[in-house]
Amino acid sequence: MATIEVRGLTKRFGRVVAVEGLSFAVAPGRVTGFLGPNGAGKTTTLRIILGLVKPTAGTALVDGVPYRELPFPKRSVGAVLEATSFYPSRSARDHLRVLCAMAGLASGRADEVLAMVGLTDVARRRAGGFSLGMRQRLELAGALLGDPGVLVLDEPANGLDPQGIAWLRSFLRWYAGLGRAVLISSHLLSEAAQTVDDVVIVAGGRLVASAPVSELTGRFPVSVRIRSPEAQRLVGVLSAAGLRGHYESNDVVVAEGTTTEAVGPLLAANSVVVQEMAAVGGTLEDAFLALTGQYYQLANQPSGQYQPPGQYQPPGQYQPPGQYQPPGQYQPPGQYQPPGQLGSQPGRDGSVPPSGSGTGSVGGMP
Amino acid sequence: MIGLLRAEMLKLRTVKAGWVLVAVAAVIAALVTVLFVVRTADLGASSAIPPLGTRSWARLMLGFSDIGEDFALVLGILCVTGEYRHGTITSTFLAVPKRGKVIGAKLLTSLGAGLVIGAVLAVVVMGAGIPLAVARQVPASSVLRQVPAVVPGAVVATGLYGLYGAGVGALVRNQVLAIASALAFSLVGEGIVSLLAPQVGRWLPDNAAAALTGSTPGASLGRLHLLVWWEGGLVMLAYGVLSAAVGVATTLRADVT
Ligand SMILES: Nc1ncnc2c1ncn2[C@@H]1O[C@H](COP(=O)(O)OP(=O)(O)O)[C@@H](O)[C@H]1O
Numbered sequence: 001m002a003t004i005e006v007r008g009l010t011k012r013f014g015r016v017v018a019v020e021g022l023s024f025a026v027a028p029g030r031v032t033g034f035l036g037p038n039g040a041g042k043t044t045t046l047r048i049i050l051g052l053v054k055p056t057a058g059t060a061l062v063d064g065v066p067y068r069e070l071p072f073p074k075r076s077v078g079a080v081l082e083a084t085s086f087y088p089s090r091s092a093r094d095h096l097r098v099l100c101a102m103a104g105l106a107s108g109r110a111d112e113v114l115a116m117v118g119l120t121d122v123a124r125r126r127a128g129g130f131s132l133g134m135r136q137r138l139e140l141a142g143a144l145l146g147d148p149g150v151l152v153l154d155e156p157a158n159g160l161d162p163q164g165i166a167w168l169r170s171f172l173r174w175y176a177g178l179g180r181a182v183l184i185s186s187h188l189l190s191e192a193a194q195t196v197d198d199v200v201i202v203a204g205g206r207l208v209a210s211a212p213v214s215e216l217t218g219r220f221p222v223s224v225r226i227r228s229p230e231a232q233r234l235v236g237v238l239s240a241a242g243l244r245g246h247y248e249s250n251d252v253v254v255a256e257g258t259t260t261e262a263v264g265p266l267l268a269a270n271s272v273v274v275q276e277m278a279a280v281g282g283t284l285e286d287a288f289l290a291l292t293g294q295y296y297q298l299a300n301q302p303s304g305q306y307q308p309p310g311q312y313q314p315p316g317q318y319q320p321p322g323q324y325q326p327p328g329q330y331q332p333p334g335q336y337q338p339p340g341q342l343g344s345q346p347g348r349d350g351s352v353p354p355s356g357s358g359t360g361s362v363g364g365m366p
Numbered sequence: 367m368i369g370l371l372r373a374e375m376l377k378l379r380t381v382k383a384g385w386v387l388v389a390v391a392a393v394i395a396a397l398v399t400v401l402f403v404v405r406t407a408d409l410g411a412s413s414a415i416p417p418l419g420t421r422s423w424a425r426l427m428l429g430f431s432d433i434g435e436d437f438a439l440v441l442g443i444l445c446v447t448g449e450y451r452h453g454t455i456t457s458t459f460l461a462v463p464k465r466g467k468v469i470g471a472k473l474l475t476s477l478g479a480g481l482v483i484g485a486v487l488a489v490v491v492m493g494a495g496i497p498l499a500v501a502r503q504v505p506a507s508s509v510l511r512q513v514p515a516v517v518p519g520a521v522v523a524t525g526l527y528g529l530y531g532a533g534v535g536a537l538v539r540n541q542v543l544a545i546a547s548a549l550a551f552s553l554v555g556e557g558i559v560s561l562l563a564p565q566v567g568r569w570l571p572d573n574a575a576a577a578l579t580g581s582t583p584g585a586s587l588g589r590l591h592l593l594v595w596w597e598g599g600l601v602m603l604a605y606g607v608l609s610a611a612v613g614v615a616t617t618l619r620a621d622v623t
């Protein structure tokens with residue numbers, strides 16, 4: 001019941017392999033973050049999904065068919081891409097009316113979407129004079145024309161001010177709440193983390209992970225905080241196991257880059273008395289860094305007051321957690337119910353996106 | 367397809383350069399016509415121009431209705447390449463992912479725009495030329511009698527030039543390159559070919575269009591035999607459709623990144 005399904009996608013530009021063997025799916029009713037560093041292949045993948053770029057191998061389906069075979073593409077998918085632009089002397093309204101005519105939509109829809117994104121006042125002004133933020137809104141308006149079941153946005157936060165980002169975030173959450181699928185790409189993980197339900201992480205054109213945010217962050221607590229009356233012996237055991245960390249206080253040690261599942265048995269085997277143990281951290285960023293192997297240099301950022309009994313020496317190299325298995329196929333979360341009226345005439349009932357201080361819940365983050 | 371045509375017409379209407387082109391063509395046509403009538407009246411029988419009021423004089427004057435051909439050509443090129451130049455091609459292909467369909471609509475729209483330019487210029491030429499001729503004792507009826515032989519052909523030729531321009535634009539996505547090469551070929555290249563190889567020259571766009579209007583632009587140079595009018599029309603149509611088809615199969619298939 002996925003609305004976007006990418007299977008075995010590969011794209012080469014000459015010698016550059018932009019995307020390689022990428023597979024993932026996007027579920028309706030959720031905001032999916034398509035995350036990865038610059039050059040990871042996000043834009044290329046989105047453009048393949050939208051029929052603008054031809055894959056070297058593999059398929060990308062929207063509602064079960066390639067984009068180019070959709071009977072009414074604008075009613076199925078709305079897209080906001082980077083580096084698109086407007087005919088400079090054409091007004092915002094005319095730009096949208098042209099799109100309406102091409103998509104076979106009533107031209108009155110142009111004014112409706114202008115109101116949705118708050119551009120009614122400047123509707124008759126030439127788009128060439130718009131600020132970056134206004135352009136983004138106009139792009140979004142164009143994407144919303146067909147009241148699509150899938151919304152795709154490439155780096156939508158680029159060029160937006162903090163209020164614009166907050167507005168967009170609540171808008172996207174509202175839109176997903178209507179039962180639509182929302183796919184947004186971003187290279188800013190902390191930014192995306194506050195918006196998305198699911199993540200698809202790519203690096204170097206390959207899939208790194210694809211899962212709900214909560215599951216992913218739960219899988220990678222980056223450190224384990226342990227309170228023990230025999231802290232020095234504890235540190236010895238951790239060091240012997242190749243784990244590094246720091247003292248938070250005289251009886252609290254934080255072992256970094258590990259999980260409670262790994263530390264628990266280790267301490268039990270060495271009969272270390274533990275009074276308290278908890279996983280700390282586990283943000284999306286931590287998970288991402290762990291997954292892509294771009295782990296930060298902990299030595300540079302000692303936290304807390306490091307106490308003199310300093311025989312806990314950080315070992316040289318960080319070892320990525322060994323137990324991570326690259327996910328094969330994305331499993332849509334079980335509790336998803338297909339939205340009943342999707343595609344009939346949703347959103348035309350005068351419902352208005354949330355404004356400013358979001359009513360939409362901020363997804364998934366501790 | 368109807369919606370797509372409406373969209374293309376809306377786009378063209380909101381392109382400033384289009385209006386400028388039509389206005390410049392109209393002004394040039396008016397100036398040329400006025401000069402032509404006034405000068406032949408002044409020169410009398412001594413010039414190479416047929417005497418005022420004769421059948422061939424009337425046909426020459428009405429033939430200025432085809433001055434808009436190269437303007438229609440440029441407009442057709444703008445219709446396709448403008449989308450690449452301004453980056454609107456992305457949203458166009460998102461709305462209509464079947465690229466051949468987009469180009470089909472652009473061919474028809476450019477044909478329509480060319481016909482409009484041709485019609486506007488015909489009105490301008492007749493509106494400026496006939497009253498001036500009448501003021502010089504030429505009966506209006508003697509000019510009007512030649513209208514069916516010249517004006518419809520000129521309007522159709524201008525329309526087909528629009529379509530040909532869209533075809534060129536589909537083939538050469540770069541706007542400046544497309545306009546420069548099409549104009550250079552139309553204004554200079556064809557004349558040279560016609561001179562050196564009249565048998566080839568008669569099949570080139572300008573001479574094919576001349577077959578439609580009955581005028582002889584490059585032909586007077588090389589004394590070449592023009593095609594029959596309907597042959598000329600079909601050849602023009604073929605240039606537009608074939609270059610568009612090749613464009614769709616090659617340049618337009620490329621990734622939009
Ligand atoms: N049109 C193109 N020609 C050549 N290389 C390209 C082209 N588009 C993208 N690439 C390359 O493909 C890789 C992925 O790029 P992109 O999809 O834009 O990544 P992202 O959007 O994640 O930053 C990069 O190495 C980029 O240089």
Ligand SMILES: [Mg+2]
Pocket residue numbers: 042043044082154155
């Ligand atoms: Mg990108």
